[in-house]
Amino acid sequence: MNSSLSFSGSDMASSPSTPPNTGSSAMAPPSSSSSRYENQKRRDWNTFGQYLRNHRPPLTLSRCSGAHVLEFLRYLDQFGKTKVHTNMCPFFGHPVPPAPCPCPLRQAWGSLDALVGRLRAAFEENGGKPEANPFGARAVRLYLRDVRDSQARARGISYEKKKRKRPPPPPPPPPHPQFPPQMAEDQ
Ligand SMILES: [Zn+2]
Numbered sequence: 001m002n003s004s005l006s007f008s009g010s011d012m013a014s015s016p017s018t019p020p021n022t023g024s025s026a027m028a029p030p031s032s033s034s035s036r037y038e039n040q041k042r043r044d045w046n047t048f049g050q051y052l053r054n055h056r057p058p059l060t061l062s063r064c065s066g067a068h069v070l071e072f073l074r075y076l077d078q079f080g081k082t083k084v085h086t087n088m089c090p091f092f093g094h095p096v097p098p099a100p101c102p103c104p105l106r107q108a109w110g111s112l113d114a115l116v117g118r119l120r121a122a123f124e125e126n127g128g129k130p131e132a133n134p135f136g137a138r139a140v141r142l143y144l145r146d147v148r149d150s151q152a153r154a155r156g157i158s159y160e161k162k163k164r165k166r167p168p169p170p171p172p173p174p175p176h177p178q179f180p181p182q183m184a185e186d187q
Contacts, residue, residue: 037118044115045122048072061128066137069119073112073143080107085154093156109148109159116140 051072052059059068083097084106091097120135134140152158 041118041122044118045126048119051075061123062132064134066134066139069116069134069137069140070143073107073116073140076112076115077104077106080105080111082106082108082111082151083155084151092154095156106151109144109151112147113144116144 049061052061052064055068082105083101083103085092085094085097085101085103089101089103091099091101091103116135120133123133123135124130130136148159
């Protein structure tokens with residue numbers, strides 16, 4: 001009985017919080033973007049659950065680690081729609097390439113970043129412990145940062161921090177600058 005996403009933890013045995021799947025709640029007025037977020041989060045969670053069910057060898061949520069999350073993110077790349085140029089492509093670094101090229105399509109960094117955020121929230125809403133949240137694993141953060149930097153270079157765009165959440169504190173300036181100042185990349 002669709003229990004593949006349930007936790008084996010005993011501390012939530014008395015909270016059957018999952019409503020029956022009626023599948024008919026799509027008539028909600030599109031007034032708030034938060035309900036759209038909630039719907040997207042639910043879809044993402046279902047997608048991840050499906051991924052776990054199809055995983056070989058079998059994988060349960062409670063045994064899911066950051067490494068499995070990375071596996072999931074790489075798996076999603078085959079459905080990506082964002083052209084990411086390779087180093088050898090003549091359009092490497094061009095935001096708007098003038099001609100087609102055979103470079104692969106990937107999931108855009110922004111999509112992955114938002115997806116991980118939604119799944120991280122969903123994990124805890126579904127009974128997962130924050131300290132065991134695989135979507136908050138350090139490896140996942142590092143992977144996302146790596147994807148962001150490499151896609152910024154490959155696509156010739158910069159991802160500005162427009163999010164209102166929590167801007168990271170700026171790093172303290174080094175006392176003795178040892179490197180020449182960086183040149184602006186998009187001149
Ligand atoms: Zn290319």
